[in-house]
Amino acid sequence: xxxxxxxxxxxxxxxxxxxxxxxxxxxxxxxxxxxxxxxxxxxxxxxxxxxxxxxxxxxxxxxxxxxxxxxxxxxxxxxxxxxxxxxxxxxxxxxxxxxxxxxxxxx
Amino acid sequence: xxxxxxxxxxxxxxxxxxxxxxxxxxxxxxxxxxxxxxxxxxxxxxxxxxxxxxxxxxxxxxxxxxxxxxxxxxxxxxxxxxxxxxxxxxxxxxxxxxxxxxxxxxxxxxxxxxxxxxxxxxxx
Numbered sequence: 001x002x003x004x005x006x007x008x009x010x011x012x013x014x015x016x017x018x019x020x021x022x023x024x025x026x027x028x029x030x031x032x033x034x035x036x037x038x039x040x041x042x043x044x045x046x047x048x049x050x051x052x053x054x055x056x057x058x059x060x061x062x063x064x065x066x067x068x069x070x071x072x073x074x075x076x077x078x079x080x081x082x083x084x085x086x087x088x089x090x091x092x093x094x095x096x097x098x099x100x101x102x103x104x105x106x107x
Numbered sequence: 108x109x110x111x112x113x114x115x116x117x118x119x120x121x122x123x124x125x126x127x128x129x130x131x132x133x134x135x136x137x138x139x140x141x142x143x144x145x146x147x148x149x150x151x152x153x154x155x156x157x158x159x160x161x162x163x164x165x166x167x168x169x170x171x172x173x174x175x176x177x178x179x180x181x182x183x184x185x186x187x188x189x190x191x192x193x194x195x196x197x198x199x200x201x202x203x204x205x206x207x208x209x210x211x212x213x214x215x216x217x218x219x220x221x222x223x224x225x226x227x228x229x230x231x
Contacts, residue, residue, distance in 0.1 A: 030212065031213050036218070038151075043201055043222060044151065044221055049219075095165070096216075097153065098150055100150045101150045
């Protein structure tokens, strides 16, 4: 199975901060990488697919980059509604696997 | 687009449960579908997926043999039959629609819509 490792596992940030979350795959997965946001008690919500394509309706402050084994999710200016847990997911090969999550908390 | 799961509940170890997912707002038979679970306080774990007409089917290796994914396009329903349940199967189970995307260098799938989840608790 392809292992996905996110860092950090959690972070504290303030409204307006630029936030970067990293995801590393255990082998090269080209751009077969998706990002989701999950708020407490809710289902995950797709943010980014194919490493850098913004899902329709997702604010432009979210962006993704990377290819191969190293990927990044960036929130350019953190908003109150962005405090959540973020997951990366590879769709290069089944079983699809997720990172362990990065919890973004209020500083 | 809506996905509504049902069938969760409390079951004893060794028992069985069948989850259902009812889609609306899109042509169900056009899409691959997946089940994904999340144990309490833990991350996301993909369980299985099924092609638009019932194949292909793939499972997480650790669940193969105990869980069976199926669909009935005529009834507009997705199912997950879970047998020989264990305490570590306790989780919220989500159904999710798979969308595919392709460009010159990738052909990938992602989960664009998720249900609200149904809680399965395995305990004596």
